[in-house]
Amino acid sequence: MIVHLFEDQRFVDITIENFESVSKGQNRYVVFSNNKKLKYLSCRNDVVILPNSSYKVDLDLIYKDCQFLIIHFLSPIKLYILKHKPCNVQVMWSVWGSDAYDHFNNQNLFEPLTKNIRKRSLYQFSKQFWIYTFYHFIMYRVLPVKKELKLLKKINYISTVLPCEFKAIRDEFDLDVEYVDYNYGVNKFTDFQDVKLGNSILIGNSATSSNNHLDIFEIIKSTSKKLVVPLSYGAYDFKNYKEKIILEGKKIFKNNFIPITSYLSIHEYNNLLLSCNTTIMYHIRQQALGNIFSSLYVGMRVFLNSKSLTYIFLKDEGVIIFDLKKDYKLLGIELNEDEKQINRDIVLKLRSRKVIRDKTQGIIDLYNSSVININQ
Numbered sequence: 260m261i262v263h264l265f266e267d268q269r270f271v272d273i274t275i276e277n278f279e280s281v282s283k284g285q286n287r288y289v290v291f292s293n294n295k296k297l298k299y300l301s302c303r304n305d306v307v308i309l310p311n312s313s314y315k316v317d318l319d320l321i322y323k324d325c326q327f328l329i330i331h332f333l334s335p336i337k338l339y340i341l342k343h344k345p346c347n348v349q350v351m352w353s354v355w356g357s358d359a360y361d362h363f364n365n366q367n368l369f370e371p372l373t374k375n376i377r378k379r380s381l382y383q384f385s386k387q388f389w390i391y392t393f394y395h396f397i398m399y400r401v402l403p404v405k406k407e408l409k410l411l412k413k414i415n416y417i418s419t420v421l422p423c424e425f426k427a428i429r430d431e432f433d434l435d436v437e438y439v440d441y442n443y444g445v446n447k448f449t450d451f452q453d454v455k456l457g458n459s460i461l462i463g464n465s466a467t468s469s470n471n472h473l474d475i476f477e478i479i480k481s482t483s484k485k486l487v488v489p490l491s492y493g494a495y496d497f498k499n500y501k502e503k504i505i506l507e508g509k510k511i512f513k514n515n516f517i518p519i520t521s522y523l524s525i526h527e528y529n530n531l532l533l534s535c536n537t538t539i540m541y542h543i544r545q546q547a548l549g550n551i552f553s554s555l556y557v558g559m560r561v562f563l564n565s566k567s568l569t570y571i572f573l574k575d576e577g578v579i580i581f582d583l584k585k586d587y588k589l590l591g592i593e594l595n596e597d598e599k600q601i602n603r604d605i606v607l608k609l610r611s612r613k614v615i616r617d618k619t620q621g622i623i624d625l626y627n628s629s630v631i632n633i634n635q
Contacts, residue, residue, distance in 0.1 A: 260324040261285055261626055264340065265331050266311070267292045270443045271300050274331065277444060277616055279305075282623045289321060291336050298522070313339040313400040322348065327626045330414075333358040335399035342401055344413050349629045351416040351439060351622070357469070357494070359428045360544045362404040368543045370474035370564075376503060377468055408432055416625070418442065420545050421572050441622055443549070444615030448607070450529055451557050457534035459485040459517075460590060461554070464540065464547035466493035466501035471541040471564070473504070476511055478583055479539070484591050486512055487535055489519045535559060536593045541583055543567050555580075556606045558599035560589065578605050 263278070265271045267290055278286050290300060291311040300306065309316055313336060321340060322328075328348050330337045332355045344350060360368060369377060395403050401410070411432050418441035419425045425438045460482070463470035472488070488508060490501045501520065508516035523531065538554035539562045540547050548569060554561050555578060562583040563570040573580050579598050581589060594602075608614070 260287055261327045261329060261623075262321060262325040263288045263329045263331060264321075264337050265290045265300075266334060267294070267297045267299050268332070269299050270331070272303075274443060275303065275305070277619045278623075280616060281620045285623065285626075287325075291316075291334075311336050313398075316340065318343050326630050327351070329353060329622075331355075333404070335395065335401060338401045338404065338407060338410060339399055341410050341413055342407075349416070349626075350414045351418065351625075352411075352414050352436075353418045353441065354420070354424070354428060356420065356544060356546050357467075359424075359431070360469075363431055364405075368469050370471040370541070370543070372473035372477060373468050373471045376473065376500075415629075420548055421568055423568050423572055424545055427568075439622065439625065441618045442610075442615070444610060444612060448553075448556050448611070450525075451533075451553075454533055454557050456536040456558060456593065458591065459487050459535040460537045460539060461532065461535040461550075461559075462486055462488045462539045464489055464550045466490040466497040466504065467546075468494075468500055469542050469544055469546055471543070473507060475539055475541045475583070476507060478587050479590060480511055482512075482590055483515065484537075485515045485517060487517050487519065487531060489523075489531075491520055491522050529553075532559075533557065537591055538562070539583055540564075540569075542569070545569050552606050552610050555602040558594055558603070560592065560594050562586065562590070576605055576609065578602055 261278075261282070263274075263286060265288065271290065275288055288306045290297070290306055290308050292308060293311050297308070307320070309320075316336065316339070318340065322345055325348055328344065329351045330341065331353045333352055341350065360366070392402060392406065395401075401407055404411070411434055414434065414436055416439045417425060417428060417434070417436045418439040419428060420442050422438075422440070429436060462475055463472055486508070488504070490504060493500060505518045508518065519531065532553060537560045538551065540551055541564045543564055543566050545568050551561060551563075551569065560581065562581045563573070565582040565584065570580065570582070579594065579602055
């Protein structure tokens with residue numbers, strides 16, 4: 260049996276759909292949530308909902324008949340579960356991004372203006388002291404990842420959103436693991452047929468400081484375009500960060516600054532996307548790749564941070580993308596039809612439903628072979 264560990268996140272439904280399409284009956288899905296009503300996950304009979312608490316979690320239920328454990332995003336509750344892993348269970352960590360990068364020793368993830376406001380963040384300040392470690396242990400009965408590196412040695416396989424991330428993560432945590440080519444197929448490109456783009460600019464994907472919002476504002480401060488800025492979710496201190504971004508955005512861009520502070524359905528987000536013809540994602544770490552692929556598929560001009568692995572990866576794949584700092588004068592200018600088609604073809608090569616299902620089948624093949632090896 261493959262046991263999947265999730266939180267209530269956007270990707271869960273489509274991930275379950277993919278695994279059930281290639282291995283029906285071989286999986287058990289566990290979602291951790293303290294809310295009676297789930298925000299993202301639809302009602303399913305094949306999902307077990309457990310409290311997001313190490314004091315209430317049922318380890319026997321999780322590991323019953325489990326031979327292969329997939330950790331979808333390494334959160335504290337999952338680190339606690341990993342701590343109690345039986346010897347005969349193989350583990351795959353499906354890295355999303357922040358579950359690895361937030362624990363890097365050298366966090367060169369922020370541009371200067373963003374780095375400055377992080378220094379003044381009470382939450383970031385508190386993480387430097389023992390009180391944060393103590394609080395973490397009391398809450399989750401494990402220390403933060405940086406202090407529990409021995410637990411990561413229990414992991415056998417890692418998948419990353421971009422192939423080029425694997426080496427950086429493996430080396431940072433000194434892991435002896437194998438790479439698995441898997442990522443989340445969150446995009447339903449069939450939703451975008453015969454689209455007509457608007458004239459606004461989409462900025463970032465969330466209220467997290469890794470978006471480097473303030474540094475974007477400084478580069479594009481002369482624009483007269485409407486700016487659509489999703490800020491509906493983020494990290495632990497996202498409410499304070501969101502308020503700072505809205506305050507600064509309104510100050511610079513006045514009524515052209517349009518913050519999105521409430522959760523949008525997929526249909527609502529797609530409509531929002533199509534109101535724009537330009538996307539800016541200025542992260543240095545890998546982030547918002549689903550948003551970037553959707554933007555490329557519908558024909559938007561996409562600006563990234565040239566320091567990012569995402570920029571390097573997409574350039575290597577032949578995608579027509581732009582460096583915000585160097586190419587900002589092209590903001591708002593729509594791609595021609597040939598350029599749109601080039602990007603669309605590459606996106607489908609990388610992220611079509613068939614590609615994602617083939618990668619999902621690869622995990623099932625890995626599971627089957629690992630079970631045979633364990634039983635021999």
